[in-house]
Amino acid sequence: MALSLSGDDEEYDSESEQQRAANRPKPKVGTSAAAIKLPSNRSSSGARRRRTRCRKCEACVRTECGECHFCKDMKKFGGPGRMKQSCIMRQCIAPVLPHTAVCVVCKEAGKEDTLEEEEEKFNFMLMECSICNEIVHPNCLKVNERRAALGAVSLTRGSRMLTGSQKLIVHDDLKEMLDSNKDSLKLEAMKRIVAMIARGKNASDLFPAVVKNVACKNIEVKKLVYVYLVRYAEEQQDLALLSISTFQRGLKEKSDDPYYSKLLHHIKTEEEDEDPYEEEDEEGRVPHFRGGVERRGRFGDPEDEADERDSRSALLNPSVKTPFGDSDQSLCSSPQAGPSSEGGSETQEKGPRRKARRKRRVPNRELSRELSKALNQEIQKTEDCLANENRQPLKVEPQTENEEPQRLFRNELGDQRPHLKNKEMNGTPWELRHFYPSQITPLGFNRSTPTNRPVPPHSPPKCVQMERHVIRPPPISPPPDRLPLKDGKSHVIQREVWMKIFGYLTHQELCVCMRVCKTWNRWCCDKRLWTMIDLNRCTSITPLMLSGIIRRQPGSLDLSWTNISKKQLGWLINRLPGLRVLKLSGCSWAAVSALCTSSCPLLRTLDVQWVEGLKDAQMRDLLSPPTDNRPGQLDNRCKLRNVEDLRLAGLDITDASLRLISRQMPSLSMLDLSYCNHINDQSVNLLTAAGTTTRDSLTDINLSVCNRVTDHSLNFFKRCGSICQIDLRFCKQVTRTACERFIAEMSVSVPFRLKEDKLLQKAS
DNA sequence: GACAACGTATAT
DNA sequence: ATATACGTTGTC
Numbered sequence: 001m002a003l004s005l006s007g008d009d010e011e012y013d014s015e016s017e018q019q020r021a022a023n024r025p026k027p028k029v030g031t032s033a034a035a036i037k038l039p040s041n042r043s044s045s046g047a048r049r050r051r052t053r054c055r056k057c058e059a060c061v062r063t064e065c066g067e068c069h070f071c072k073d074m075k076k077f078g079g080p081g082r083m084k085q086s087c088i089m090r091q092c093i094a095p096v097l098p099h100t101a102v103c104v105v106c107k108e109a110g111k112e113d114t115l116e117e118e119e120e121k122f123n124f125m126l127m128e129c130s131i132c133n134e135i136v137h138p139n140c141l142k143v144n145e146r147r148a149a150l151g152a153v154s155l156t157r158g159s160r161m162l163t164g165s166q167k168l169i170v171h172d173d174l175k176e177m178l179d180s181n182k183d184s185l186k187l188e189a190m191k192r193i194v195a196m197i198a199r200g201k202n203a204s205d206l207f208p209a210v211v212k213n214v215a216c217k218n219i220e221v222k223k224l225v226y227v228y229l230v231r232y233a234e235e236q237q238d239l240a241l242l243s244i245s246t247f248q249r250g251l252k253e254k255s256d257d258p259y260y261s262k263l264l265h266h267i268k269t270e271e272e273d274e275d276p277y278e279e280e281d282e283e284g285r286v287p288h289f290r291g292g293v294e295r296r297g298r299f300g301d302p303e304d305e306a307d308e309r310d311s312r313s314a315l316l317n318p319s320v321k322t323p324f325g326d327s328d329q330s331l332c333s334s335p336q337a338g339p340s341s342e343g344g345s346e347t348q349e350k351g352p353r354r355k356a357r358r359k360r361r362v363p364n365r366e367l368s369r370e371l372s373k374a375l376n377q378e379i380q381k382t383e384d385c386l387a388n389e390n391r392q393p394l395k396v397e398p399q400t401e402n403e404e405p406q407r408l409f410r411n412e413l414g415d416q417r418p419h420l421k422n423k424e425m426n427g428t429p430w431e432l433r434h435f436y437p438s439q440i441t442p443l444g445f446n447r448s449t450p451t452n453r454p455v456p457p458h459s460p461p462k463c464v465q466m467e468r469h470v471i472r473p474p475p476i477s478p479p480p481d482r483l484p485l486k487d488g489k490s491h492v493i494q495r496e497v498w499m500k501i502f503g504y505l506t507h508q509e510l511c512v513c514m515r516v517c518k519t520w521n522r523w524c525c526d527k528r529l530w531t532m533i534d535l536n537r538c539t540s541i542t543p544l545m546l547s548g549i550i551r552r553q554p555g556s557l558d559l560s561w562t563n564i565s566k567k568q569l570g571w572l573i574n575r576l577p578g579l580r581v582l583k584l585s586g587c588s589w590a591a592v593s594a595l596c597t598s599s600c601p602l603l604r605t606l607d608v609q610w611v612e613g614l615k616d617a618q619m620r621d622l623l624s625p626p627t628d629n630r631p632g633q634l635d636n637r638c639k640l641r642n643v644e645d646l647r648l649a650g651l652d653i654t655d656a657s658l659r660l661i662s663r664q665m666p667s668l669s670m671l672d673l674s675y676c677n678h679i680n681d682q683s684v685n686l687l688t689a690a691g692t693t694t695r696d697s698l699t700d701i702n703l704s705v706c707n708r709v710t711d712h713s714l715n716f717f718k719r720c721g722s723i724c725q726i727d728l729r730f731c732k733q734v735t736r737t738a739c740e741r742f743i744a745e746m747s748v749s750v751p752f753r754l755k756e757d758k759l760l761q762k763a764s
Numbered sequence: 765g766a767c768a769a770c771g772t773a774t775a776t
Numbered sequence: 777a778t779a780t781a782c783g784t785t786g787t788c
Contacts, residue, residue: 050770050785069779070769082781086769095770098786 049101049128049135053092058577065089088574093553097135101126105140178209183218190224194231207232483519495523502529525552532556536583541568549576556581560607563587570594581605585647589613595639596621606640609649609672619657623664638664647672649702654678658686666693670700674727680708681716688716695720702727704758711738718746724762734758 053060064071068088073079086092102109103126112125123139177189193210196203206228213225482490483498502510502524514524530552535541541564549557549572557576559569560583569591573579579600584592585607592611608614608622623638640646644667648657653676661668671687671694673679684703687694699722703709710733717723728734739760743752751763 052770052786053768073780074768083779084769084782085780100786 049097051095052098053086053090054094054096057093059090060092062087062090062577089577091575093550093575093577097126097128101135103137103140104134105136108137111137174206175209178206178213183216183221186213186216186221187218187224190221190228194224194227203228204232480519483517498523499526499528502526505529507534527553530554532558532581534558535562537561539563541565543568546572553578555579556583556605558583558607559587560584561586564591566591566594570598573598573600576600577602579603581607581645583607583647584611585609585649587611589618593618593621596624598639600639603640603643605645605647606643607645607647609647609651609675611651615652616654616656619651619653620660623657623660641665642667644668645670648676649673650675652676652678655680655683655686658683662687662689662692662694666697668694668697669722670702671698672702673706674702674704676706677708679703679706681710681712684709684713684716688719690719696722698723700725700727703731704729705731707732709734711735714738714742717742723750726760728758728760729756731758 055061064074064077064087066072066077066087070083070085071077071079071087073081073083073085075081097110099109110124110126112121115121115124124137126135127138128135174189174193177185180186190210190213193203193206210225210228210232213221214229216222216225480490481495483493483495485491498520502513505513507530510524510529514521531554533549533552533554533556535545536558537560538545539562541559541562546568553576555578557572557579558581564584564587569584569587573582573594580602582600582603582605586609589611590613592608592614595606614622623640641664643665646661646665646668649672655678658679661671673683686692687698687701689695698720701717701723703713704727706728709728709731713728713734714726717726728739736754736757739754739758742760743754746752752760753763755761
């Protein structure tokens, strides 16, 4: 939106940015820079406050790793100290507002700590409006609203009142800014205006001021003017507006710009080019905004590739688009748009108006398309802004157990914050629909290993730069405590009971539930319901999915047979401090190699079976300690030192790898070496040799379909103190007799039995 | 006042 | 697109 302004950059960046731009060229900025601040604009709404670490999350309580890029820059680790960034392993996953933050209304700090009741907590915790950046207690909004004699209105309306109260001032400011001869001010004004439109506000009184800027040389200003005019023309059902002479003049001046020359062409030919396909017009313009259900069916259809980005933008931003009166009914049924009940009501509320408008159809199909395209570009910009918003952690101050007040805030106040609602509300279900394509059937623990390695899709999607986005995990127990009913009462069943019920549902079913209403949407996102995220064989891992994963902070993540890229995987690992189980079977070594540079000290289970290209050399990289041996770099232990369950089936590894494993993985308890053709008796000897830790730690070893393993290996296993299961099924050189002999000999100390042919299991 | 590090401008 | 630099904010 203008939309690109996502409200976020509305106040905070504008002034400081301008100054910065002016001051930047010289590396050393004088202190005067700070002095030139323009407090006037800032006063109309709060400057955005920087967030600070929560000090509680797993990342915050860690010590610096000393290995990462940022640590190495630090003076304490011998670096120059120029980067001034936090250790990558310590990047807070739930940043909070600084404790000096106070409510803009009552000037007091967050008070939720003093309260017991969940709803009260919510009402008295500090929250930040992402449009105006003001920090308020939701309760103070309500109070304000009552004072304004607006009657009993919802919190949602309350927030609108707050922003609405600034409208007059803002309008005057905007006119002034548009009249100024500074492009930067014009740009800022246009950004705000388009943002207002996106919020459903009437900006028609600004039309004369905006039109003056049609000829503005600044391309950004011009684009926004264009967006405004398109919106205005649609609103007024007056395409003639689009060809007003000033507008044309403005475009002509920039006729070398394909964007504008194309548009100009359409405007010029508009009159003679009457649309002969009026009936099809609907089809012609709708594709950009197709609903999710329909889209799901089309997903992956190459013919639709071109539309995909657009349709996705629309899906992500239904209410951004809404003010522009474009097709929208598809969104009503769109699962993406759906989870939020207010999203639905908003659409319904505006429905009739839009229907009426639709009847008086814009005659020029081409132009319509052009408009849709332009609008979608703006919408896309918004989406980008939303992505950026992740960088501004939304977390509000104190972290009670019921976290994510901002999410709540957004949902509650979402109506006039299309950009927020879209991100929070439909980002989730959108991703998740793609998490579980129906054809997915997770591979088991490799008993039915494919004879032909399934080919993971090539050319992984490019990973957006998300390095420094802060993505918050879900609340542990999101409010409200009970489902609010229409009559103002609450449902008799408490949230925790619902949670138990939700606990019985599959993730796919949870995704359906998330579309029911905003409360269910919130509840169904509960971290406890997503301890394990399974994306096995999901053909395309998208950035949205990645952020969805981070928000849920799963303990277990299955990315087997996906086309995840190295960058994506590295990004994920660095942001999943609590990850215990990681399954990457069938991925490329290129991707898995991300583990070489990322530290995941808590990882307990690593599944890298059937990873193409994973041989001895790669195992060495995977298991070798960090290479930095400077003083202070004391951690020379293996990056995967805490892995207890290692799955290496189908790899071309030899004794060289096993030697490393036996030395570097002291906690290794379960080892899967099935289908490893190079594994032989000597390998088993290495694993069980005196002095190795694996000798005592191994409880479960899978050597099925290892054709070089013979009866002799069984003798080595006698040395293992903890061994409980030895799987030698389908090992051609292992005999049943040898297994029976093993059982007989072991019976003195540990009773074993044959569970299946050549599958030895401890009896008790 | 020292230190940490957020958020963004700028360089590559 | 990504990496680097740094003014400035936040904490102690």
